Amino acid sequence: MKTEKVRLKNSPYNIVVGSGIIRLLGKELKKTGIAGDAYIISNRRIYLRFAGQIRESLKSAGFETGHSLVPDAETSKSFKTAQTLIGNISSFDKKRRLFIIALGGGVIGDLAGFVASIYKRGIPYIQVPTTLLAQVDSSIGGKTGVDLSQGKNLLGAFYQPRLVFSEINFLKSLPLRQVRSGLAEIIKYGAIKDPRLFGYLEKHYSEILALKQSALEFVVWRCSGIKARIVEQDEKEKKGIRTILNFGHTLGHAIEAAGAYGKYNHGEAIALGMLLAADISKELNILTPQKHARLETLIGASGLPTRIKNIPLAGIVKAQFYDKKFSGKKNKFVLLQDIGKTRIMENVPLEMIRKVTRSRIT
Amino acid sequence: MKTEKVRLKNSPYNIVVGSGIIRLLGKELKKTGIAGDAYIISNRRIYLRFAGQIRESLKSAGFETGHSLVPDAETSKSFKTAQTLIGNISSFDKKRRLFIIALGGGVIGDLAGFVASIYKRGIPYIQVPTTLLAQVDSSIGGKTGVDLSQGKNLLGAFYQPRLVFSEINFLKSLPLRQVRSGLAEIIKYGAIKDPRLFGYLEKHYSEILALKQSALEFVVWRCSGIKARIVEQDEKEKKGIRTILNFGHTLGHAIEAAGAYGKYNHGEAIALGMLLAADISKELNILTPQKHARLETLIGASGLPTRIKNIPLAGIVKAQFYDKKFSGKKNKFVLLQDIGKTRIMENVPLEMIRKVTRSRIT
Numbered sequence: 001m002k003t004e005k006v007r008l009k010n011s012p013y014n015i016v017v018g019s020g021i022i023r024l025l026g027k028e029l030k031k032t033g034i035a036g037d038a039y040i041i042s043n044r045r046i047y048l049r050f051a052g053q054i055r056e057s058l059k060s061a062g063f064e065t066g067h068s069l070v071p072d073a074e075t076s077k078s079f080k081t082a083q084t085l086i087g088n089i090s091s092f093d094k095k096r097r098l099f100i101i102a103l104g105g106g107v108i109g110d111l112a113g114f115v116a117s118i119y120k121r122g123i124p125y126i127q128v129p130t131t132l133l134a135q136v137d138s139s140i141g142g143k144t145g146v147d148l149s150q151g152k153n154l155l156g157a158f159y160q161p162r163l164v165f166s167e168i169n170f171l172k173s174l175p176l177r178q179v180r181s182g183l184a185e186i187i188k189y190g191a192i193k194d195p196r197l198f199g200y201l202e203k204h205y206s207e208i209l210a211l212k213q214s215a216l217e218f219v220v221w222r223c224s225g226i227k228a229r230i231v232e233q234d235e236k237e238k239k240g241i242r243t244i245l246n247f248g249h250t251l252g253h254a255i256e257a258a259g260a261y262g263k264y265n266h267g268e269a270i271a272l273g274m275l276l277a278a279d280i281s282k283e284l285n286i287l288t289p290q291k292h293a294r295l296e297t298l299i300g301a302s303g304l305p306t307r308i309k310n311i312p313l314a315g316i317v318k319a320q321f322y323d324k325k326f327s328g329k330k331n332k333f334v335l336l337q338d339i340g341k342t343r344i345m346e347n348v349p350l351e352m353i354r355k356v357t358r359s360r361i362t
Numbered sequence: 363m364k365t366e367k368v369r370l371k372n373s374p375y376n377i378v379v380g381s382g383i384i385r386l387l388g389k390e391l392k393k394t395g396i397a398g399d400a401y402i403i404s405n406r407r408i409y410l411r412f413a414g415q416i417r418e419s420l421k422s423a424g425f426e427t428g429h430s431l432v433p434d435a436e437t438s439k440s441f442k443t444a445q446t447l448i449g450n451i452s453s454f455d456k457k458r459r460l461f462i463i464a465l466g467g468g469v470i471g472d473l474a475g476f477v478a479s480i481y482k483r484g485i486p487y488i489q490v491p492t493t494l495l496a497q498v499d500s501s502i503g504g505k506t507g508v509d510l511s512q513g514k515n516l517l518g519a520f521y522q523p524r525l526v527f528s529e530i531n532f533l534k535s536l537p538l539r540q541v542r543s544g545l546a547e548i549i550k551y552g553a554i555k556d557p558r559l560f561g562y563l564e565k566h567y568s569e570i571l572a573l574k575q576s577a578l579e580f581v582v583w584r585c586s587g588i589k590a591r592i593v594e595q596d597e598k599e600k601k602g603i604r605t606i607l608n609f610g611h612t613l614g615h616a617i618e619a620a621g622a623y624g625k626y627n628h629g630e631a632i633a634l635g636m637l638l639a640a641d642i643s644k645e646l647n648i649l650t651p652q653k654h655a656r657l658e659t660l661i662g663a664s665g666l667p668t669r670i671k672n673i674p675l676a677g678i679v680k681a682q683f684y685d686k687k688f689s690g691k692k693n694k695f696v697l698l699q700d701i702g703k704t705r706i707m708e709n710v711p712l713e714m715i716r717k718v719t720r721s722r723i724t
Contacts, residue, residue, distance in 0.1 A: 086510065086517065117519065118476075118517045120515075120516060121518040122598075150449065156480060
């Protein structure tokens, strides 16, 4: 078991990573000083698989538990589900002291974190991520949110968890497509910040896809550290440092939205978004064709898409215009100068965006 | 115009107090560095009366404005109203950059602050309080919240405004009952922290009730300073310092709830709550009968209630049990040792609570 500290002045916390560590969850929780009853938010599938071990560990540390399950779908990340959960929590809340355990992937983490942030002006919560994507990215950093019909993540808060507990064994039953989705974000970390990680992925991507324990432990650990360092410097995304985490997300989100969140999952869309950002970087002569090719090769070898299928250009451009990162009618791209080095650029000409996107559409 | 600073490390802001200062609002806003469009949240009555001057001042400083009006009622402070507002704001939000102006009393301030705290993970907001109660208390300190059917302020966040702008002239049309309600909180500040203010009130309470400008300026200014100092030391009510602001609120809230929020308004219920806390303090021999009498005399002279009418004891005791401040089944009272000096006490015997409450019921 390894522990990485997220050193935030007002809300420091630990990220714990390891295999077969779930029985230690109760003990780790005690260390945080958290008190009261644990309220688990999860979905049925994940709860049935993992909650037994979690409740046992909590019980032996003296915590009582309650839970609410939400449907296993992107649509659960809604204001309406948050409302239902808050009603349930309020009914459960007899001792007037509880904390929330977000047990699941990114949807559960964002939703449960948001509920924790607004219930009684904020109660503690911890993240127990069960997908690779959530372990390397969404469980860390305190971005919580739910969607409204008007837009994704339109409601939310920056609200840090008290603990992130990444049990590598939970990843063993992940479907390949979800592993690939997580791998896309791992490639992102290498591309923006860590040439050594990128080199490791070029050699060992197949071990990650095959869910090899040592490879998973290494990448979850390494990415947790990268994310922790970035969040420490820019907790609330105000200083432009956290912005580099959006590499691939400007057009990635647009592709996700234009495909109505069904055609591509998050990681697949981000893979395409990273390639488009790299395409722009190459067009602008700030990234060499050789380095561009390394990114494209790794993404392709991982089984992630490199071509956009059946989404019209106009749909992507329109969705990009409505993205909340596209603020004040200026666009903002995280571009690549090198493997491990980014450059932020505003006002990338629409013609260039159209050109690189068009040439990836099949 | 006087300026009081709230020195919070991550979110410092100014409280501006004065008469005839509304035309300077736009200029003061500029100073905060706030940018984008202003979105005013208010109710029809207040908007019709004051928004003209506000929009003029904003316009001359280069801000465009939009607005949403909510019904002038306690029930507006709901999750449902927040939802409607967020829909409206999202439709208005074209430039993708805006801030909120809470124009009104405590209900508007809490509601608008909550909406600002969750929209797009937090957008800036400012408070333009229009009641005495809001100017001396609720507009300062970043406590935002809405009610659920399960309880008051069950949802909320600590989220600081970027400016509190207290225009004393706005108080001129306040009904007497609302002025008295504000006066109750002003008496509270004197009782818990400021013997000089308390002495001033004993002499000048009638000037406040008569809405005399110099008296209002003095008390709004003085109370803003007291609240600012307390909030600076304990922004998120974690250190027990902010707790003293709850003087009179433990049983006050219970009386408000037991009267179904119709019998007594907030200030009236708090006046009764302060007297009950003083009764307990006298019973425990930590407050002299003479000092107890000074509080009762001032409250009575101000026209605030000193007797509880038509609410049964059982209702108050039950409501107190369900109050969210009554955590972990222990009660917690802010008691008085002296005018200007408090003592926190947990587990005040239920029998004593019943006794003092019973003897104030008519």
